[in-house]
Each structure stands twice: as structure tokens, then as C-alpha cells.
Amino acid sequence: MNDFNITSGGSIDENLDGDLTPTEPWTWKNAGSKIIGFVSSSVIPMIPGLIAGGMLKVVLLLIVTFIDSNFATSSSYLLLSAIADAPFYFMPIFVAYGAANKLGATPIYAMASAATLLHGSFIGLVTAGDPITLFGISVRLLSYGTSLLPALLIAILAYYVEKFLNKIIPNIFKGIFVGMGTIFVAGSLGFIILGPLGNMIGQGIASLFMFLEGTVGPIAVGFLAAALPWMVMTGMHTALAPFMTQLLTNPGYDAMIRPGFLLHNMAEGGAVIGVTARTKDKAKRGEFLSIAIGCIVAGVKGKTVIKLPTICL
Incomplete structure (x- = not known):
């Protein structure tokens, strides 16, 4: 596909070869x-x-x-x-x-x-x-x-x-x-x-x-x-x-992957709630609770996974 330069009447070829972006060569590994x-x-x-x-x-x-x-x-x-x-x-x-x-x-x-x-x-x-x-x-x-x-x-x-x-x-x-x-x-x-x-x-x-x-x-x-x-x-x-x-x-439902994600989210969110209940630092308690709710309700697990080890410590 080309973008035409109306002023000069020429055309500019799009680069479909990806030559400017170095890519790792394919190997069996x-x-x-x-x-x-x-x-x-x-x-x-x-x-x-x-x-x-x-x-x-x-x-x-x-x-x-x-x-x-x-x-x-x-x-x-x-x-x-x-x-x-x-x-x-x-x-x-x-x-x-x-x-x-x-x-x-x-x-x-x-x-x-x-x-x-x-x-x-x-x-x-x-x-x-x-x-x-x-x-x-x-x-x-x-x-x-x-x-x-x-x-x-x-x-x-x-x-x-x-x-x-x-x-x-x-x-x-x-x-x-x-x-x-x-x-x-x-x-x-x-x-x-x-x-x-x-x-x-x-x-x-x-x-x-x-x-x-x-x-x-x-x-x-x-x-x-x-x-x-x-x-x-x-x-x-x-x-x-x-x-x-x-x-x-096909078959129209997922009985394995999404249930696994749900269990993971509930477990990690529950762990953070447990730590929230035990901590005496009010500032951290609010942060931990927001992380737990985000994990359980919205499935935002990245922050939970990263913060959980430090939270438990």
C-alpha cells in the first residue's frame, strides 16, 4: 500500500520488511x-x-x-x-x-x-x-x-x-x-x-x-x-x-483456565486481606486493602504478585 504525495506526484513505499527493527532469528529453541x-x-x-x-x-x-x-x-x-x-x-x-x-x-x-x-x-x-x-x-x-x-x-x-x-x-x-x-x-x-x-x-x-x-x-x-x-x-x-x-x-465454555485465574485471584487477595487485618500501620492498611479489592473484584493481580512478598515480610 502506498501513501501518495499530491504535491510531487510520487509515492512513498511502506516498509513491510521490518528492516529497521532488529529481531531475534528463529531457532528450534x-x-x-x-x-x-x-x-x-x-x-x-x-x-x-x-x-x-x-x-x-x-x-x-x-x-x-x-x-x-x-x-x-x-x-x-x-x-x-x-x-x-x-x-x-x-x-x-x-x-x-x-x-x-x-x-x-x-x-x-x-x-x-x-x-x-x-x-x-x-x-x-x-x-x-x-x-x-x-x-x-x-x-x-x-x-x-x-x-x-x-x-x-x-x-x-x-x-x-x-x-x-x-x-x-x-x-x-x-x-x-x-x-x-x-x-x-x-x-x-x-x-x-x-x-x-x-x-x-x-x-x-x-x-x-x-x-x-x-x-x-x-x-x-x-x-x-x-x-x-x-x-x-x-x-x-x-x-x-x-x-x-x-x-x-469450542466447546463454548472454559472450565479450566478462567477458574484457575479466579482461584488465584481469590487466594492472593485473601492473603493480602489477612495481612491488612494484622498490620497496625494505617497507611499501609489502606494500601493493602485497595490492592486486595483490586485483585479479587477486578482481577488486577500484577501489583498483588509484586507486592505480596514484601507485604508478608
């Missing part, structure tokens, strides 16, 4: 951490939106349960439910945005390519259930709303396609053909290969966590809660965000 870091960086920007939608769902549920059960049949409820569901249903677009930003690509190309999986025409074909093809190649009838990995793979492909096209297309034609070529290739392969592949990987991850839940569920949650203080101190807890998001997509 750091491949895992790099992949997890990339996925986490792609997912984390959309988490506030998921929290916002989830909280609105809770408010609507409380209204229907305790105030007016007939509200569930009103148009206001349906429209508010659509607002609450939007961050989840359009998750592929948000994931593509985060991935493109992390890669240094043009976000709109990745977002447009991922959005094709949610287009009404494709949804209609999936609902009809009749076999469909693209260029004579069979396309699987899958629903990609709330999905994570298909959009992530599409965003990666869009980055490399855009990078390649910027190298081979003359400057004068880049504004016309780079974007078109990027969404054409990434969108088409999203239907044929990347969408089904991401769906398959996501189902595998969900099956693994469901297996752990069914066999050693409570023990696994306990171990996760115990490990979280060290994970938070090193920033490793962010690596769990993609798996949590995938579980919310």
Missing part, C-alpha cells in the same frame, strides 16, 4: 515462545471487547432473571443481545487486526480477508447445506463466527502476499493491485484451506482441554492457580489467552 508470543499479541487487543460483551450479557441475564422475564421477548432485549454478541461473533475480524498489527502489515487487508468467512452469502450457503466449490475445489461448509485460528492463519498469509506484491508491482500500480491481490489470495485460500485447517486445529485444542477437564480437572485447575503467581511475574500468563478464547469458541 525459541520457536515455541515466538509462536505463543505472536498468538498472544494478536489476541490480547480484543480481550477488553470480549469482557465488555460478556458483562453486558450478565446484565441482560440479571434483568430477565430477577426483574422482568418478559423482557427476553422484547425487541430491546434482542438488539441489546446483538450488541453483547458482536464482540464474540466478529472475533475473526478483531483477531486479524491484532495479527496484522503485530506483523506490521496493513490491517484492513487482513480484516477484509477474514471477514469473508462471516459474509452473509457464505453463511447462506452453509445454512442451505448444498455442496459448493471455488475454482472447482470443494469448500467445507463450516461456521466461523467466534472462531480464532482461521482468521489468524489468514492474517499471516495476507501479510506475506502483501509483502510479495509490494516487491513485484511497480509503484504507480501498487495502490490499485496490491490490496486487490492480497484480499483475493488470502480470502480464496481462507475458504479452501486456512479456514478448515484452523477449525481442525481449534477442535484439537478444545479436545485436549476437555480431556484434561474430564480426567484431572480439579487437580489441573489447582496446579494452574498455584503456578500463576510466577507466570504473572514473568508475563507468561498472557500465553493462556489464545487457549481461553478458543475454549469459549
Whole structure:
């Protein structure tokens, strides 16, 4: 993509190669951490939106349960439910945005390519259930709303396609053909290969966590809660965000990661409350109490993890 200088009529090429930013080379030793870091960086920007939608769902549920059960049949409820569901249903677009930003690509190309999986025409074909093809190649009838990995793979492909096209297309034609070529290739392969592949990987991850839940569920949650203080101190807890998001997509609930975070927050907040009750320093008592409330109520655990050892001393 180019920004055109109207005064001179020239164009300025965007640097998609990342030459000015030194990066650590890929090795077998750091491949895992790099992949997890990339996925986490792609997912984390959309988490506030998921929290916002989830909280609105809770408010609507409380209204229907305790105030007016007939509200569930009103148009206001349906429209508010659509607002609450939007961050989840359009998750592929948000994931593509985060991935493109992390890669240094043009976000709109990745977002447009991922959005094709949610287009009404494709949804209609999936609902009809009749076999469909693209260029004579069979396309699987899958629903990609709330999905994570298909959009992530599409965003990666869009980055490399855009990078390649910027190298081979003359400057004068880049504004016309780079974007078109990027969404054409990434969108088409999203239907044929990347969408089904991401769906398959996501189902595998969900099956693994469901297996752990069914066999050693409570023990696994306990171990996760115990490990979280060290994970938070090193920033490793962010690596769990993609798996949590995938579980919310398939099977639709998270019985391991979020309960582990909840236990961790309650335990650390309770420890700080205990110290608050024993300390005689009024200034510290107020500070400790605010830290405990932030950890238990809002899940702000970073300060608790850092301050807890010194608090206990």
C-alpha cells in the first residue's frame, strides 16, 4: 500500500520488511515462545471487547432473571443481545487486526480477508447445506463466527502476499493491485484451506482441554492457580489467552483456565486481606486493602504478585 504525495506526484513505499527493527532469528529453541508470543499479541487487543460483551450479557441475564422475564421477548432485549454478541461473533475480524498489527502489515487487508468467512452469502450457503466449490475445489461448509485460528492463519498469509506484491508491482500500480491481490489470495485460500485447517486445529485444542477437564480437572485447575503467581511475574500468563478464547469458541465454555485465574485471584487477595487485618500501620492498611479489592473484584493481580512478598515480610 502506498501513501501518495499530491504535491510531487510520487509515492512513498511502506516498509513491510521490518528492516529497521532488529529481531531475534528463529531457532528450534525459541520457536515455541515466538509462536505463543505472536498468538498472544494478536489476541490480547480484543480481550477488553470480549469482557465488555460478556458483562453486558450478565446484565441482560440479571434483568430477565430477577426483574422482568418478559423482557427476553422484547425487541430491546434482542438488539441489546446483538450488541453483547458482536464482540464474540466478529472475533475473526478483531483477531486479524491484532495479527496484522503485530506483523506490521496493513490491517484492513487482513480484516477484509477474514471477514469473508462471516459474509452473509457464505453463511447462506452453509445454512442451505448444498455442496459448493471455488475454482472447482470443494469448500467445507463450516461456521466461523467466534472462531480464532482461521482468521489468524489468514492474517499471516495476507501479510506475506502483501509483502510479495509490494516487491513485484511497480509503484504507480501498487495502490490499485496490491490490496486487490492480497484480499483475493488470502480470502480464496481462507475458504479452501486456512479456514478448515484452523477449525481442525481449534477442535484439537478444545479436545485436549476437555480431556484434561474430564480426567484431572480439579487437580489441573489447582496446579494452574498455584503456578500463576510466577507466570504473572514473568508475563507468561498472557500465553493462556489464545487457549481461553478458543475454549469459549469450542466447546463454548472454559472450565479450566478462567477458574484457575479466579482461584488465584481469590487466594492472593485473601492473603493480602489477612495481612491488612494484622498490620497496625494505617497507611499501609489502606494500601493493602485497595490492592486486595483490586485483585479479587477486578482481577488486577500484577501489583498483588509484586507486592505480596514484601507485604508478608
